[in-house]
Each structure stands twice: as structure tokens, then as C-alpha cells.
Amino acid sequence: MSKAKPALRVALLGCGVVGSQVVRLLHEQAGDLAARVGAPLELAGVAVRRLGRKRDADVDPALLTTDAEALVTRDDVDIVVEVIGGIEPARSLILAAMAHGKSVVSANKALLAEDGATIHGAARENGADLYFEASVAGAIPLLRPLRESLAGDRVRRVLGIVNGTTNYILDKMDSTGASFNDALEEAQALGYAEADPTADVEGFDAAAKAAILAGIAFHSRVTAADVHREGITEITAADVASARGMGYVIKLLAICARSDDGRSVGVRVHPAMIPRSHPLAGVREAYNAVFVEAESAGRLMFYGAGAGGAPTASAVLGDIVAVARNRIAGTRGPEESTYADLKVHPMGDSVTRYHVSLDVADKPGVLARVAEIFAGHDVSIQTVRQEGRGDDAQLVLVTHRASDAALSGTIKDLRDLNIVRAVASVMRVEGDDTP
Incomplete structure (x- = not known):
């Protein structure tokens, strides 16, 4: 014995x-x-x-x-x-x-x-x-698979929902039509949100997690300061309804991805529309889920309770x-791996699709002028929907993939047009390439 x-x-x-x-x-x-x-x-x-x-x-x-x-x-x-x-x-x-x-x-x-x-x-x-x-x-086993199980593979992208509070709020806005404030109050009453929910709703919590995920996935040092961060406080019931009408749902996503040339990574946290057919669209209430895409392993999904004692x-x-x-x-676990030393590229270099809602004057030539602004920044329009409202109209456009810098320039010029009453909302569209 x-x-x-x-x-x-x-x-x-x-x-x-x-x-x-x-x-x-x-x-x-x-x-x-x-x-x-x-x-x-x-x-x-x-x-x-x-x-x-x-x-x-x-x-x-x-x-x-x-x-x-x-x-x-x-x-x-x-x-x-x-x-x-x-x-x-x-x-x-x-x-x-x-x-x-x-x-x-x-x-x-x-x-x-x-x-x-x-x-x-x-x-x-x-x-x-x-x-x-x-x-x-x-509780989701995520870091160890990234750090150990996928050590022999090359990770291309990590995409996921990593904050339960914001997912609960957005889910309630989608399923019940509640406003942001009403959904937040419900989350606080149930203990999903703190009395001061800033860290969650402004994306700080998710940004810290994105930095950790990116560092492990891409063998590079990434800090929270490197992460582009946007919260969900500006999301309205109208945004959620518009997404629903197009077959999309809004989620706060952490996205960590290699550039096409493999020389840098983008790390960002922001709300985005994803198709309702996407597996992340079905992540309800305070649950978390993360997609990992690797060259050999393909697409992997990790799902479960993301918080709680x-x-x-x-x-x-x-x-x-x-x-x-x-x-x-008498051994040790794996050390931090930063050998790749990839730089974090600025948000302007990140490429995705966009949903843009404009309040415009309802008169001939408006759509042509708006389309001209998009074309001037090399942003291609995929779909357009227009609804008249007296002297005004709402113009909803969804673009093809473009850089964030190009889209920002487009929005700046649109705001300068006298025919554009307001840029009602700008939302990134993600997940169309992930079944």
C-alpha cells in the first residue's frame, strides 16, 4: 500500500x-x-x-x-x-x-x-x-482548451458572448419589447446586474475578457487598453425591433480576429446584429457562448453559465x-505564450458589414445622393429599405464588408448633408459567415 x-x-x-x-x-x-x-x-x-x-x-x-x-x-x-x-x-x-x-x-x-x-x-x-x-x-471550460488543447493549431478568430448581464438585458429587449432601462431594472432585481452596472453595460467587463482571450489565442500580449470598447446603453427598442424585422438579433460581442495577412489582430467589444440562424442568436438570458475558429479544428462552440457563485x-x-x-x-502548467508578438491593429482597420438607419427628407434624389456618399468612401450597399412618414422618411441600408474607417468617414459626410435629418443608428453586422 x-x-x-x-x-x-x-x-x-x-x-x-x-x-x-x-x-x-x-x-x-x-x-x-x-x-x-x-x-x-x-x-x-x-x-x-x-x-x-x-x-x-x-x-x-x-x-x-x-x-x-x-x-x-x-x-x-x-x-x-x-x-x-x-x-x-x-x-x-x-x-x-x-x-x-x-x-x-x-x-x-x-x-x-x-x-x-x-x-x-x-x-x-x-x-x-x-x-x-x-x-x-x-464555468465554461474555455481558456484551457485555447491554451492547451489547441496549442498545436492556429486560431483565426474568437467570437462570443462573454457578459451575462448584457445578454440578459438584450434578450429581454428582444423577447418582450422592453426598453433598455426596463430590462436593466429587471436584471438588477434578479441579481444579474449590480447596483452600479457600468462595468457590464459599458463593455468594460467584456473588454477585459476579450483581452485575455486574444492573448491566449494569438500568443501575443493584449491588454484591456488595446480593446476597442462600446457598450449597450445606446441600444433602443427601435433598434431591436428593426433587427427583428430583418431576421437579426442584437448581441454584445467580443471579437478577436487575425488580419487577413496574419500580421496583426483586431480585438473589439461592441453590440452587433447577428442572423437569427446563427447559434449565438439562441443564447438566452444570462448565458455565455464563444465560437473559436481554428485552421485544423474548424469551428468549435463553448456554451454554459458565464457567471454566478x-x-x-x-x-x-x-x-x-x-x-x-x-x-x-513537481511540474508546472503552461507559461504565458507571447512568442508571436502580433500587434493589435486600430479599430479603423477592422472589416465587417453595417446596418445604417437615416432620417431623411422624403423627396426625389435623396437615395441617389446618399448612395453617392457611400460610394465615395468605397462602401458598397447591399440592401436598402425606405419608409415614408409625411415630409420625412426613414432610410435603412445594409452594406457589404467595409473597413470601420471607411464607414466612419461615410457617416461623417452623411451628417453634413442637409437632406439627412439624423443618423438614427449605426450597427455592425456579424456572423453571416458562421453557420
Whole structure:
């Protein structure tokens, strides 16, 4: 009979929505986790801001501490799990843990997207593991397939819904005709949106996730500052209805794609129309889904719960198991791969189709003048729909593929036309090339 291996000790930073579920799973699945790892996993301590606060998890009060730095540098701690979020003190605590030889599991998308170079560098310098599956798309196994399973392939594009709050809001606007504000209030009432929903509805959360996805997919360093970001606050019920009438649905998408020449990548987050026949169109409520297109593997889709305490804790536990196995075997997981060093090209170089809605004067020659502006910027029109309303009319145009810079120039010139009362909306159209 083989000798039982000593327990691996886990320090947990944060005991909120996710942290409390990590504690629960460590306790409830202790036997299974020990069998999978090859050694028991023990909770060494839990760092919290306030000791007396009521918590969802049944945590031994003796494990609680407000001295997070002392906890992560203790000699009896093997693995540090960070689920407090934000930049500081998370960054300082992770760096301190790694400097003391601890492996780290993190769910911190904001930190990894803003200063991943520092965190990955510290892991490399100190021979520590850094796993962060829970930082993107909650429970969905996505980063590890990109980082490991597709390591022998060439990824062309990553396209997906990576924020559950905005997907819930847009889904309700589409299915019920609700306004943005009404759908947001419902999301807040159900706990899908924070009291201050800025990070979600303005696209900051999705942009951080897009940066992480692009960095892994294209073996290049990408930060949140590199990501073109637009939120959904300007989406109206009229926009949603117009999309529905054309057989489209509006989603907030994270899009990471190689340029045609393969020398750069585009990374962007913005609302877009996609055909209702597209698999992403059927992603409802607060769920996430991501398409990965690779040269050999073809098109892959990852779908599931993108947020929430238990789903995110599931991803954290998976990383804990992987890190624990590595420590027992005396090995490390994969390091950050940035060998390709592809540059992030500006948004103006990104190419897609566009849906443009104009309020125009209802008189002869208007369409010809508008078409002339599009042609002047080498933007080809695919379809046109016009509806009269007294002295005014609504002109809806859908273009063929064109650069964002060309479309921006077109819109600027359209606004200068006296026959154009207003540019009511401009929406990118994606997904027509993905069945």
C-alpha cells in the first residue's frame, strides 16, 4: 500500500459570492478531490475585510483573518486562491504569494487584462503556477482548451458572448419589447446586474475578457487598453425591433480576429446584429457562448453559465486540482505564450458589414445622393429599405464588408448633408459567415 501524501494547504482571498462557494465545494467534495489530486486539500485560512460579516458559507471562524499578506506568505500554504477582484490589493497579494513559492489560482479578469505581464512574469521568475480559468466565461471550460488543447493549431478568430448581464438585458429587449432601462431594472432585481452596472453595460467587463482571450489565442500580449470598447446603453427598442424585422438579433460581442495577412489582430467589444440562424442568436438570458475558429479544428462552440457563485467556483476548483497535481508531480502548467508578438491593429482597420438607419427628407434624389456618399468612401450597399412618414422618411441600408474607417468617414459626410435629418443608428453586422 502506497504511503498517503501530506495534505496540500489552500489559502483563500475573499469569501463573497464566489469565495463562499469555493469553501463549500472544498468541504462537500473533500473525498473526491483528494482522490483526484492524490492528496487531501485543506483550507489553511480565509482572508476577509470584516470578520463579523454574515457569510453564505459555513466557515470555521478560526480560519478567518483580515491579514491577507500574512496568510499568503505563511510557510504552511501551498496554493493561494484569489477571488477578491480589482487591481489592488489583489496584485500585491498575488506577487507576495508567488515570491514565497505559492502557486496561484485567480478569477481576476481586470487585473490579468490590465497588468498580466507583471503577474505572468512573477510566476515565471518564481517557478509558480498561474491558473485563471474562472476569469473568463465562468464555468465554461474555455481558456484551457485555447491554451492547451489547441496549442498545436492556429486560431483565426474568437467570437462570443462573454457578459451575462448584457445578454440578459438584450434578450429581454428582444423577447418582450422592453426598453433598455426596463430590462436593466429587471436584471438588477434578479441579481444579474449590480447596483452600479457600468462595468457590464459599458463593455468594460467584456473588454477585459476579450483581452485575455486574444492573448491566449494569438500568443501575443493584449491588454484591456488595446480593446476597442462600446457598450449597450445606446441600444433602443427601435433598434431591436428593426433587427427583428430583418431576421437579426442584437448581441454584445467580443471579437478577436487575425488580419487577413496574419500580421496583426483586431480585438473589439461592441453590440452587433447577428442572423437569427446563427447559434449565438439562441443564447438566452444570462448565458455565455464563444465560437473559436481554428485552421485544423474548424469551428468549435463553448456554451454554459458565464457567471454566478457556483459556476465560477466550479472553474476555480478545476484550477485548484490542476495546480495541486502539478505540485505533487513537481511540474508546472503552461507559461504565458507571447512568442508571436502580433500587434493589435486600430479599430479603423477592422472589416465587417453595417446596418445604417437615416432620417431623411422624403423627396426625389435623396437615395441617389446618399448612395453617392457611400460610394465615395468605397462602401458598397447591399440592401436598402425606405419608409415614408409625411415630409420625412426613414432610410435603412445594409452594406457589404467595409473597413470601420471607411464607414466612419461615410457617416461623417452623411451628417453634413442637409437632406439627412439624423443618423438614427449605426450597427455592425456579424456572423453571416458562421453557420
